[in-house]
Amino acid sequence: SSFDFSGNNVSTADSTLFFNSGDKHLELIELLDRQYNPVAADFLLCSLLKMRDSDNFVKYFFKYYPYRECDVLPKAYEEFLVMAPKANIALPNTDFKISEATRKRFEQFLSIYTSNSDDRIKKLQLKSFADTWFYYAVYGK
Numbered sequence: 001s002s003f004d005f006s007g008n009n010v011s012t013a014d015s016t017l018f019f020n021s022g023d024k025h026l027e028l029i030e031l032l033d034r035q036y037n038p039v040a041a042d043f044l045l046c047s048l049l050k051m052r053d054s055d056n057f058v059k060y061f062f063k064y065y066p067y068r069e070c071d072v073l074p075k076a077y078e079e080f081l082v083m084a085p086k087a088n089i090a091l092p093n094t095d096f097k098i099s100e101a102t103r104k105r106f107e108q109f110l111s112i113y114t115s116n117s118d119d120r121i122k123k124l125q126l127k128s129f130a131d132t133w134f135y136y137a138v139y140g141k
Contacts, residue, residue, distance in 0.1 A: 032064055041065060042074075049076055052137055054089050062092050078102040079133035086110060087137070109134055 028044045031037065041064040048057040057080060065077070073081070078098045083106060084091050109129045112122060129135040 029060070032060075036064060045077070049080060049133060052140075054080075054084075054087070058084070058089060058091060072099070073097065075102065076133045079106065082106045083134045083137065105129070105132065106134060113138070 025044060025047070028040055031040050032044065041060070044060055045057060045065065048060065061077065061080075073096065079102060081091065081096060082098050082102055083089075109126065109132065112125045115122065117125070123139065126135060126139075130139075
């Protein structure tokens with residue numbers, strides 16, 4: 001399977017219409033600035049993840065997402081946040097809950113990814129992570 005985001009009834013398939021249009025992102029940001037809407041926030045955040053736009057994801061995640069009130073973050077957000085420090089992406093705050101399963105899965109991914117294996121072998125070994133954001137960030141599929 002491949003990377004798929006879901007949160008607040010939004011999936012990567014739904015946000016496809018935003019991927020190629022900066023104007024759509026600006027419209028969403030204006031809407032969110034006027035009135036916070038969790039579905040609109042997820043459309044924006046999901047499409048930023050899909051475009052691998054880390055800077056804007058961090059900016060708008062910390063601006064709009066009520067992560068302190070969430071017991072469980074959407075999996076793709078957890079995967080981004082657990083990978084960020086290793087990818088030298090600065091986070092303004094690290095006070096959020098990330099499941100032990102996500103942390104463990106990222107450690108396994110990182111262990112294989114940073115190994116000295118041949119790149120083709122490494123990519124084959126990492127196929128089992130194809131449904132994660134960190135695999136998508138590196139291999140884009």
